[in-house]
Structures are given as C-alpha cells and as structure tokens.
Amino acid sequence: MRQESPAFIALVQASAGAAGAIVASAVLQPVEVAKTRIQISTGGDDSTWQTIRRIAATDGILGLWLGAFGKCLENGAKNFAYFYIYDGMNAVVKSRMELTTAVKLVLGYIAGVGNTLMNMPLEVLSTKMQLEDAKGLSTLGMLHRILSQDGVGALYTGLGYNIALCINPAIQNTILDKLKEAILKALKRRNPEVTPALTAFQAFALGAFAKAVATIVTYPLVRLKTNLQAGKVPTATHPHAPQAKIERAGSLEQIRVMSFREDKDAEQLTILQRLIELYRGVGSALLKSTLQSALLYMVKDQVEHSVERLFKLSAKGFYRKTGQLKLGGFSGRPLAS
Template sequence: MSDNVAHALSGAGGGVVALILTYPLVSISSRLQVQRGGTGKNEYKNTADAFFKILGKEGCKGLYSGLGSGIFGIAITNGVYYYCYEATRLTVRKGVQSDKNQTALSIATDIFQQEGIAGLYAGVGAALALVINPIIQYTVFEHIKTKIVKVRALSSFDFFLLGAFSKLVATGVSYPYLVVKSRMQISQKADEKYTSVLDGLRKILSTEGVKGLYGGLQSKIVQSMLTAAFLFMAKEVLFDWSLWMLVLVGARKRLAVPSGK
C-alpha cells in the first residue's frame, strides 16, 4: 500500500485536532460574517464582544455549536484532499521524469488546437471559487518549504509557522468571497438576496462599503492561522503514527526509513 493512505489518515487527524482547538473562533467568525453592520445591543462589535455575549447567553455550548458536523466534514475533506494531493503529486512527478520534452507550452498548444481558447479556461469559474484559498495556501507553503529544506531540516515548529503564514496570505486574499458565501447560505429577505457571488460583492460594497467585505476578519485570520498551523504540525507527527498503524494491521510493509516525508 502506498503512503497516500498514511497522508490521508494524518491529514484527517490533523484537521480534527486543529478544528477542536480553534472551533470557538470558527463560531465567532461565522456569526460576524453574516452580521450586516447593525448597531443594536445584540449586535457583535468585535471578536471579544462576540465571545463574551455568546458565552453569557449560550454558555460554552454556544461556542461549540455544530462541532460534531464540523469534525465529520473536516475529517472527510482532509482525508480525501491529502490522498488525492499526494497521488496527483507523485503522478505529475513521474510524468515529468518520463517525458521531459513535453512542456507546459506544448500541452497548452495541443489543448488550444483541439478545443480553442475555451478549452484553456474550462471550469475556471467553479475552480477558482472553490479552491482559490487552498491553492494560494499550499503554493505559498510549498514554495517557502522548498527553500528552507535546501538549507536545513524542518522541525515541527517550522511546520507550525509555515502553516500559519501560508494561511494568513490565503485568507487575506479570499476573505470577501467567504463573507458572500456565508451570507448566501442563510435565509435572506428578497431585497437582500444575492443572485451570485459577484452580485453579493456589489451589494455589500454599495450598502456597507469595503468594511462589509471584511466583517469578522480579525477572528477569521486568527482562527485560520492557528488551524493551519496546528494542522500542518499535527499532520507531520501523525504521519509516522499512521505508517506504523498500517504496518501493524498488515496493510503496509515495514520500511527502515518512511517515504513521502
């Protein structure tokens, strides 16, 4: 059995650990995102105000509302993501090694000749909407990681810092989309309903200004950075455990030096 399963297990476990540790910030950020900038006494002014109001009215249970479904979702998402990510990465690497003459330009030329300009951008709208955050995050993470490993080995704390920084960059860029997405997922009045992400961006800008696009950013930045930091650090630790677990159950042969790290 390949190491892809170990990556899937460690990624799922790391995601669960990170979510449990940071879930109160997830709840606060979600509530601030859907809030429309009102000034009533029940409105949240900032992260700290939201924390104490939720704690006072709903107790600790309110801060962890929905945790069960969140854990299930993150475990499945991360497990599938890391399995596919590693499998794709190895396939691409083998493809590059076996066919060095085929460049990105030649591939693009083939697509253009067969499908035209539309073929080069097929599915780009949905892809950008769904994966722009992890694309930015993992691009930044892998770029910095590659530079560091040329100088020295990475420690668990290095993975913690790399995870935090890469998520900071990704969240800062994609946050307005997250705000619109959160609002589209809740019930809205007819005159406030967004027909699309672009429509949502326009309406928020016209009624609430740029500030409306970044409601709850403070708590989201902190939560995202901590989640990513704990995820990457925990995944590296759990990866070795996952390998040994697969060895113990007979799903993998024992190796002197684990591969894939």
C-alpha cells in the first residue's frame, strides 16, 4: 500500500472522521433529542434547557439518550462515507489542478450527495427513534415498524431535501479547509523549521464557526426535512392555507407555513415574529451542530495521526518490503486469475 495514494489518504481521514462523529454524537445526544422535539413543534416554549428538563422529568435521564445507538451509527457511517469520498476526490483533483474555493464547494457537494444516497435510511431511522412514540422500541424494532407500516420508500423520506442540503457540509468543509490552510501557512511562516499543526482548541473553534455559518444559511430547509422525516406535516392556524392544502403544497409553501404558530392568530404576527418562528429551534440546532462539529474536528484532528500509524503498521503486517503480499504458502506468488 502506497502511503501517499488517494485511497490511503481517504481511508485515514474517513476513519478519523467516523471516530470523531461517534464521540460527538454520544456526548451531545440529549441536545439532539431536544432539538428534534423543538423542530417538530409549532407552539410553546422552544428553550433547549427547558425541553431537556421536561424530557428528563417525564422519561427519566435515559430518555435524553433515546435513539443514541442509531444516532451514533448514523453519524459514524455518514462521516466515514463523506470524508472518504471528499478527501479521496481532493487528493486526486489536487494532483491535477488548483483547489480553488469553487472547486472545493463542488467536491464537497458531490461527496455530500454520495453520502446521502448511502446513509439516508440511517438518518430517517435515528430521527424516528428520538420521538416520544419510540419509547420501548429497539432500533431494529423501529425499522420493522417503518417497513411494515410505510414500506421501504419511507426510509428515503425527504431525500430531495437532503440532496439540496448537501450544500451544508460543502459550505462547512470549504470554510474549514480555507481557514485551516491560512492558519497553517501563518504558523509555517513564523517557524519554518517545524511542521505546523492545529491545536485541539483551534480545531474545536474552526469546526464550530464553519458549522454555525452553514447551519444558519440552510436552517429552514433543515427544519422542514426534520418535520417530514418525523411524519409531521407543517401545521399552523393560517386562514389562507388549510391543512388539506398544506399536505399537497410544495416546499416553499410548507416553509412559509412553518413561519406561523398554531397558538397565535396569523394576522397578529409581524414579519419579524414570523422570521423568528421560521427559525424555531435554531438555538438548539446551533448548540448541537456547532458543538458536535467542533468535537468531531477536534477528535478527528487528534486521532488522525494515530489512525495513520495504525494503518501503516497493519500494512507492514500484510506486505513484504518488496511490496508482495504475505499469504502463507502463496507468499510471493501471483494469485490465480
């Protein structure tokens, strides 16, 4: 195995990214559960802390980790797939042309689409597992319920929104890569004799900032997708959009409906109040997504070199110095075609 190959680079980055995602998901699952509950609501309090307290009071402390296994599995798989595709393409393209901001955005979007197509069922499953009616159900039990009640197609609910939302990780990783590149260049100029590397805090801060920008830009579509995956068609006391019409409406109309509240008269809401309502739960989403992204990149950056060393040692165990595979009695012989 050639250490500088795009496949090796992609495998290291993907494994480190998956490890970071699993750690971040496990730590932040209470915020994830609260965020999901807030996003599918259309009235009442949208405070993250109050929602967490309410869940703990009604479901116990374990209720805050409802669907944790599914979420860790989802985020681990999604980040492995994303970083494998993204860093693999980056390594290939970098050898042929300059990686401009526009090129990185395109590569990030393509990686996001590939990741979405592979891991969409896990996302739908983990979203369902965070709802109140998931109490007492295992991940496999929820999967059986979805398949028996709604069929395989239900596992791809909101696929179109997810394809559109692939711009989110594209924005995030482009911002992160550009800022990281600038910081490392500055460190190299300051001390040319030392190979520069981000500290844990720098990786944490860059991950949080990049995710915050991407989340704010795409949040209304994120909230609509969450509603649909949870089986909650947006509703509101809106005289010009009765429920029958809302269910058949397109994305823009459903997003518009989310800017109303079911406990307020539509005519009493100002434009600012409707904008605030449209971004219902953005506080918990920002808290969860920025902390998760920050933890992910911090862990990824710290374990990346350990993962690389592990793969190198593994490679030495399977290959001779000549590059031939060690295969017992077949060692050094070509495999039959």
